[in-house]
Amino acid sequence: MPQEPTPATHAALRVLTAGSVDDGKSTLIGRLLLDAQALMADQLDALHRRSAASDALELALLTDGLEAEREQGITIDVAHRYFATPRRKFILADAPGHEQYTRNMVTAAAGSHAAIVLVDPTKLDLTRRPLQLLPQTRRHLLLAHRLGVAHLILAVNKIDAVADPAATFHAVAEALQTFSAQAGLEPAAVLPISALHGHNVTRRLQVPWYRGPALLELLEALPVPQPRRDGPWSLPVQWVQRDGDGTGQQARIHWGRLAAGTVRLGDAVQVHPGGQRAHVAALWHHGGVALQQAHAGQSVGVVLDRALDVSRGDWLGAPQALQGQRRFAATAAWLDGEPAAVGQRAWLRHGHRWVQARIAAIEHRLDLDTLQPAQDAQLAVNDLGRIVVEAAEPLPLRPFASDGPEHGALLMVDPGTHRTLAALLVA
Numbered sequence: 218m219p220q221e222p223t224p225a226t227h228a229a230l231r232v233l234t235a236g237s238v239d240d241g242k243s244t245l246i247g248r249l250l251l252d253a254q255a256l257m258a259d260q261l262d263a264l265h266r267r268s269a270a271s272d273a274l275e276l277a278l279l280t281d282g283l284e285a286e287r288e289q290g291i292t293i294d295v296a297h298r299y300f301a302t303p304r305r306k307f308i309l310a311d312a313p314g315h316e317q318y319t320r321n322m323v324t325a326a327a328g329s330h331a332a333i334v335l336v337d338p339t340k341l342d343l344t345r346r347p348l349q350l351l352p353q354t355r356r357h358l359l360l361a362h363r364l365g366v367a368h369l370i371l372a373v374n375k376i377d378a379v380a381d382p383a384a385t386f387h388a389v390a391e392a393l394q395t396f397s398a399q400a401g402l403e404p405a406a407v408l409p410i411s412a413l414h415g416h417n418v419t420r421r422l423q424v425p426w427y428r429g430p431a432l433l434e435l436l437e438a439l440p441v442p443q444p445r446r447d448g449p450w451s452l453p454v455q456w457v458q459r460d461g462d463g464t465g466q467q468a469r470i471h472w473g474r475l476a477a478g479t480v481r482l483g484d485a486v487q488v489h490p491g492g493q494r495a496h497v498a499a500l501w502h503h504g505g506v507a508l509q510q511a512h513a514g515q516s517v518g519v520v521l522d523r524a525l526d527v528s529r530g531d532w533l534g535a536p537q538a539l540q541g542q543r544r545f546a547a548t549a550a551w552l553d554g555e556p557a558a559v560g561q562r563a564w565l566r567h568g569h570r571w572v573q574a575r576i577a578a579i580e581h582r583l584d585l586d587t588l589q590p591a592q593d594a595q596l597a598v599n600d601l602g603r604i605v606v607e608a609a610e611p612l613p614l615r616p617f618a619s620d621g622p623e624h625g626a627l628l629m630v631d632p633g634t635h636r637t638l639a640a641l642l643v644a
Contacts, residue, residue, distance in 0.1 A: 228441040229306040233325050235361060236335035237353035241374040245335065245412035246298055246309050247276025249433065252419040255300030276412070304437040312357075320552040323360060323640050327622065330441050331368035331405070332361040333432070335412075336393065337375050338385050348392040355585050359400060359601060363548055363642060365622060367442040368405045370435065371397075377411040383426035399588050406435055444513035444621065449538030450478030451613070452519060453568035453623065454531045470501060470518035471527055473569075476623030478535065480519070481510040488525055489532040489539035489613050495521040530570030532613050541611025544577065547641040548617075549596060549604045553631070557596040557604065563638055566628040567612050574629070578605040596639075603644065617642040 234242035250256055296311040310329060312322040326332060334357055341348060361369060371393045379385040386409045397404050408429055410417045419433045430438075458470040484497045500508040501518035511517040519533055532539050551557055557579060565574045581590035582602040596602045606629075617625030625643040630636070 229308055230331060230436060230439060230441055231308045231310065231329045232436060233310045233312055233322075233329040233332040233361065233366065234335065235312050235322060235326070235332050235357040237337070237340070237351045237357075239340075240335040240337040240354075241412045242333075242335055243296075243311050244276045245333065245372070245374070245410070245418070246296075246311050248412045248415055248418050249307075249309065250298060250300055251276060252415055253300050253302055253433070255298075302433070302437060307436065320637060322357060323364065323550055323552065326361050326364045326366055327626070327640070329361075329366050331370060331436065331439055332357075332366045333370045333372050334358050334361065335372045335374045336389055338373060338389050339375055339378050341389070343379075343385060343388060347395065348388050350392055350396060352585055355396060356599065356601075358396070358402065359583070359585070360550060362400065362402050363550070363601065364640070365617060365626075365642075368439050369397075369402060370432070371404050371407040372432065373407070373409045374412055376409040377414055377416060382409065383424070386427065405439065406430070408432060408435070444475070445477050446479050446512050448478050449535035450480040450484070450513070451476045451532060451534035451538055451624070452480070452517070453570075454527060454529055454533060455569050456529060457527060458518065468499070468520045469524065469527070470520055471533060472516070472518045473533075474516045474623075475511055475513045476568075477513050477620065478538075479510055479512050480517075485536050486519070486521060486533050487536040487539065488527055489534065490541055490611055491526065491531070493525045494536065495523050495525055498522040530568065532568065534613070539613035542614045543609075543611050544605065544607050545612075545614055546580070546603060546605050546644045547627070548644060549602055549629075550640045551596040551598060551600045551602065551638070552640065553636055553638045554598050556598075557602075557639070561638075562632060564630045564632050565606070565608055565612070565641075566630065567614070568623065570610075570612070572612065573609040573632075575607050576604055577607045580604065604639075604641075606641070614643045616644060 234245055236242055298309045300307055310325040312325040336354055340351060373386050373389045376382045376386060390407045393407055408417060409422060409427055410432055412418065416422055417431050419431055421431045452473045452475050454471045455473045458472060480497060482497055482500060486495045486497060497519060499520035500511055502508055557576060559576055559579055561576045563574055565572050579594045579596060580603040581594055582596055582600050584591045613624060615624035627641040629638040629641055631638055
């Protein structure tokens, strides 16, 4: 039986569905909404009308809302759906599986706590050993892992559509676990499901060859990752309020979400990139609530004990905590149709700051088959690799793996077309 909810499991869980084209991602979300009774009567009526010509409900219609998605039978944009059970709330993100829309999957993964990566065994050569996973399955698994998704759930879908469900599940599960071990992943679970018919989605599958939890049971028990409260505090400034603090006294309030640590009244402050120093004179929560302290993950307003020139995009933090870097190495998920080039100019988005930068070197590309650095140092669309970037201004960077997205994640944008070139994770 699942454990009793803790504060970490009371919070809303952001869940991404990923995998290759037609693996059943949209159908799975539709099944979760239907079985959790999260659909309104008019939605159910519309679903039955649209599915009148089919033997089963076309559950993908609940998330594929674009006309082009329905015409082509694929997911193009990310669709978000919300539902709740007695145990917790969920925010579901249905990401496209087609390689052309990988950038949309990256967008959804960047804010997700868990990813359900689906595999359709009917597309695989089940007679081949070792069993080969589809390239997009491997790519989505690696992207979700590299983008910091805390919980990876591997779901073998369409288990009702194969002749020998037990043998098929064990073969695919072995291939997934082998790939995960090679890639350094630790899946939360590998489980069989049928999104179309609801097998093992909200109720456990009653078969002798699987004794694990149902998908929803697992999702209800997963903890939401909590920001680190230890170590020096830091806050990227999103907005500076100059018209008073709500008490009749004029003050500059620096609003943002704490990226790390705990800040208290009286703490010393250093501004990045200016380097000026001050102390925390007041802390505010929205609605004019005064605080004695605030922790990582909270959105707060910081009032300093003296007036300093601080603007959107600057950082506040404990002295010496924000060390700027201009040249750094990062894992790049290349998203643009044109390949990356050494010397290429771009804008970098870090926190709330935009700075100019250039690609100083392309160290390697990750081979999705061998999971080793490829000999050719070229990055094309949907490739993963390692690059060196030189920024025009120092940025307070920390490794993504240890300090999370606030300090360690960046976007690279083309200065002329404004296309997103790459998602960067500081190594």
